[in-house]
Amino acid sequence: SQRVKVKQILSADKTHYEVTVKGWVRSFRNNQFIALNDGSTNNNLQIVIAAENTDPALLKRITTGAAISATGEIIPSLGKGQKVELKASTLEILGDCDPEKYPLQLKNKPSLEYLREIAHLRFRTNTFGAIFRVRHTLAFAVHKFFNDRGFVYLHTPIITASDAEGAGEMFRVTSLDLKNPPLTPAGDIDFKEDFFGRSTNLTVSGQLEGELGAMAFGDIYTFGPTFRAENSNTARHLAEFWMIEPEMAFYELKDNMDLAEAFIKYVIGYALEHNREDLEFLAQRLIEEEKQKPQQERSEMGLVEKLEFVLNNEFMRLTYTDAIHILKDSKPNKNKKFQYLIEEWGADLQSEHERYLVEKHFKKPVILTDYPKAIKSFYMKQNEDGKTVKAMDILFPGIGEIVGGSQREENYDKLVARMEELHLPVEEMSWYLDTRRYGSCPHSGFGLGFERLVLFVTGMGNIRDVIPFPRTPKSAEF
Ligand code: ATP
Ligand code: MG
Ligand code: MG
Ligand code: MG
DSSP states (O other), X not given: OOBOOHHHHHHHOOOSEEEEEEEEEEEEETTTEEEXXXXXXXXXXXXXXXXXXXXXXXXXXXXXXXXXXXXXXXEEOOSTTOSEEEEXXXXXEEEOOOTTTOHHHHSSSOOHHHHHHTTTTGGGSHHHHHHHHHHHHHHHHHHHHHHHTTOEEOOOOSEESOOTTTSSOOOEEOOSOTTSOOXXXXXXXOGGGTBTTBOEEEOSOSHHHHHHHHHHHSEEEEEEEEEOOOOOOOSSOOSEEEEEEEEEEXXXXXXXXXXXXXXXXXXXXXXXXXXXXXXXXXXXXXXXXXXXXXXXXXXXXXXHHHHHHHHHSOOEEEEHHHHHHHHHHSOOOTTSSSOOOOOSTTOOOOHHHHHIIIIIIIOSOEEEEXXXXXXXXXTBOBOTTSSEEEEEEEEETTTEEEEEEEEBOOOHHHHHHHHHHTTOOTTTTHHHHHHHHSSOOOEEEEEEEHHHHHHHHHTOSOGGGSSSSOOBTTBOOO
């Protein structure tokens, strides 16, 4: 008979039919009951074997972590905790797992830190099973949202000579033989020769290329790996992360904000609807974690309630200037967790400021708009005041910045003037300026860090725990 997923068996309630299941042993009790996990759900299928008919040599090999195949009838279960079970007529060990060596067997309740050290095995735990199934559901929802609205999924390049003008620190990509490199007249390595005559790096953002697509398809999005040589070791930054970057022609800043808010709500709602089981598991995990904290530090809302709250409430929208007033009026709290640092209008917000606004002041997601032009990129559309630009950042509780976006400057002369002011290479970026030369129009877009979204939805605290293979200064083995 065909292999059936455990999730399907458990959710059907159907009995008296024959199946084959394959997966990994989570536990084995009384020489009779196997809890089998196949990765489709954290709920295990109980397999009952008739011990008296089974070869003792085979029973010995049923250990935690071993891969097995079982065929038999699905019957109602008399035991507590499951409605159905599999009465095995045949059982086969596909891959042994030595209980003396298996790290997940040796450590009882392994910590997240320990699991990060054995990241190659952590998928096999319930916590990481839930996290990565939720991540999958969210990724699927991203494509569904845009596809349903007629956006074209445009793949922007990974290797590029464009540095997106300061979006982040770059990783150089070179084909040079560094043992015998070409040299400049001054004797330095001539990195201009990196990639057949161009200096190249890994992409820090697909936005500029995305704008080219928006000027032809109207609405596009990218969803791909993004690289920043962050050496900051924070719980919110990775060197390799996935960014979702929609870009829309004929959109002004307000349309952009409306889309971003609708998008975030859609994907969260999709996860609640299509993967409630794993979210409830993660919610329960958080409750256990919260119990370790002193009463006053525990959060008021559970994970599912927190997600539902975001779905059901409008995001707060205000300007950077208004936010600065609020921050200036606020007092640093007593235990100095929030040190008030902003003295002047014009300074960039630190994540503690962002979190103060979201978590303490408004207690909901916030969209900040109209930032000082000096702290934002050259391509943002300038406001009439001459000081601010049509930027928007979305700030989330527990995360800080989750989205950065703007309406783009569509006027060729204004854009070039700003580039010259910032000493940007106008000539080299002629390809980009063509969007403003030929049929320019108001357009907008944003970038959302996918892992920050997954962090929020899963309630995890460290970004390394929501990407399968984290790339940070400390981990790049596999
Ligand atoms: P931050 O201020 O947190 O460093 P940023 O302003 O440098 O972020 P943007 O260039 O605006 O980031 O990129 C758009 C989005 O990409 C951010 O809002 C964030 O969600 C995400 N992002 C940026 N850098 C990283 C990173 N190193 N790791 C994970 N996500 C990131
Ligand atoms: Mg940054
Ligand atoms: Mg930022
Ligand atoms: Mg930003």
